[in-house]
Amino acid sequence: MATKTTENTNTAASASNSASTGAVSTADKKMKVDNASVDGDEMKNSSLHKFFVSSLKDIYFAENAIIEALEKMQQAATTEELKDAFEDHQLQTKKHVSRLEKVFKLIDESPEEKQCEAIKGIIKEGEEIIKSTQEGSMTRDAALIIAAQKVEHYEIATYGGLAQLAITMGHDKVADLLEKTLQEEEDTDYNLTEIAETFINFDAEQED
Known part of the structure; x- marks a missing residue:
């Protein structure tokens, strides 16, 4: 039972990390899009x-x-x-x-x-x-x-x-x-x- 509890804990931690990673990835993408927009505006100059x-x-x-x-x-x-x-x-x-x-x-x-x-x-x-x-x-x-x-x-x-x-x-x-x-x-x-x-x-x- 102790082993199973550890596995569940690890699984939960992994899911939490994945969610966290996903959030960072989304933020990164948004930042990249925003930067691209800025770069596009600056490009003509x-x-x-x-x-x-x-x-x-x-x-x-x-x-x-x-x-x-x-x-x-x-x-x-x-x-x-x-x-x-x-x-x-x-x-x-x-x-x-x-x-x-x-x-x-x-x-x-x-x-x-x-x-x-x-x-x-x-x-x-x-x-x-x-x-x-x-x-x-x-x-x-x-x-x-x-x-x-x-x-x-x-x-x-x-x-x-x-x-x-x-x-x-x-x-x-x-x-x-x-x-x-x-x-x-x-x-x-x-x-x-x-x-x-x-x-x-x-x-x-x-x-x-």
Whole structure:
């Protein structure tokens, strides 16, 4: 009987400890939620948030500039395959612009453009390629692919970095949108490589 009494006492103590632990756990959770709310309010004033918004404005400008650049590249391309690829990417880029506008809305910011000197330089280089290569040549197509991939790599680096920052700041829905665009940019880069390696580079090599 003494043993049974001890067991009951231990059981009661254990239950008491569990209840106590549960109460502490609930309090901890509430405190965490309260802190998260405070952190969220402070986030908009943080240096990281300001950098994030500035970078979104940068890529927003870039995407709009790319739409116009792709129109010129499509007209300058020689092969139908590359023309179609540029047309498809132009349509996709318009979706990326709309997606960025959703991102701005999710973080309570207005969609604004900020001059992106990097993309302006890359686009200018593409325009120089059109001027310096022969119209109707495969060499021009090979060069245009490289120019387009430079654009893609800039976008891949930007969206990849912004998606990680969104995760860090707890903007999960924003991160999902940015990662979706990132995947599409990577797919476009891969498709351009395939077009080049299938025949364009080889045909360009045969030209005088």
